[in-house]
């Protein structure tokens with residue numbers, strides 16, 4: 001029986017990227033589980049932002065800092081002295097990575113070196129979960145679900161930088177946090193988590209389907225869509241977060257065999273095209289769309305993840321299908337624009353999700 005409450009209650013958790021979409025949801029959940037949280041990230045750069053909507057600044061230790069500033073990161077990490085680190089800080093957008101490859105590599109590659117180096121300098125950290133992406137695999141554009149030991153790659157700078165992040169983690173694990181030397185030369189277990197396209201309330205990033213759609217409907221505009229036939233593994237935001245929490249739990253419990261990489265994706269029926277998801281969004285939320293026929297920089301067209309390893313080894317399983325994920329997501333935005341208390345609403349979404357997985361509580 002897995003007990004998330006028992007493991008995270010009172011634990012000191014350092015979250016990078018806590019001001020972002022997934023980081024904010026993770027902090028809210030960890031707070032609910034009773035963790036003592038320190039977040040390290042740039043200040044929010046979207047208006048609105050879920051971090052501000054949930055007033056997370058008042059609920060956790062909040063540090064504004066650049067992941068590329070090793071001295072500051074190292075100082076803050078050693079001062080907080082966490083049990084576990086969840087590393088989410090990143091430049092996470094493919095189109096932006098074409099516009100700013102240097103910034104993308106600096107943040108995503110130097111960033112992971114910095115966090116792992118800071119952990120190396122702070123011997124008390126017991127566990128690190130590095131959040132990468134399904135896009136870290138060398139994409140063969142075939143109807144094939146990628147497994148954890150498949151070749152890494154990445155065509156665009158974002159995907160490629162996340163493959164690099166995987167390689168950096170692997171090198172640090174082999175060189176400094178080798179599982180053979182655990183408890184002899186070091187006390188830290190490190191893993192990576194590869195998740196697919198996440199949807200959920202409070203994402204206000206540019207160039208992402210759901211946020212773009214919500215904004216277009218709100219402004220009474222028609223959404224312009226690219227890559228309508230692209231196939232993606234869509235999942236509700238709490239699904240991969242549950243994976244990160246379970247993986248973190250295994251590492252905190254010193255299960256050395258789990259210091260490795262895990263895929264967290266949806267079931268086959270939720271791996272659908274952009275077109276299919278748009279039809280579903282329109283049926284719930286209204287709105288209209290146009291297809292952008294201009295040529296855009298390359299983006300993977302076909303992406304599927306094999307999730308057997310996480311299901312077998314972590315007892316992690318997808319909870320919602322894509323329709324429920326869309327329903328939960330759109331109800332969040334609807335509630336926000338109706339002026340509802342979003343802290344309570346978001347906690348209710350976590351509670352509802354937890355009920356479905358009551359065995360882990």
Ligand SMILES: NC(=O)c1ccc[n+]([C@@H]2O[C@H](COP(=O)([O-])OP(=O)(O)OC[C@H]3O[C@@H](n4cnc5c(N)ncnc54)[C@H](O)[C@@H]3O)[C@@H](O)[C@H]2O)c1
Nearest residue numbers: 017019020021022041042066067088089090092133197198
């Ligand atoms: N959202 C998705 O669909 C998805 C899918 C797969 C993987 N991921 C990964 O999950 C993580 C979180 O993604 P998100 O969707 O919440 O993104 P987001 O853009 O909402 O959040 C990114 C966070 O990183 C921080 N950050 C960016 N550059 C930084 C820097 N130089 N120094 C310090 N902090 C910096 C931001 O301040 C923010 O807190 C990323 O690592 C991303 O690659 C996201």
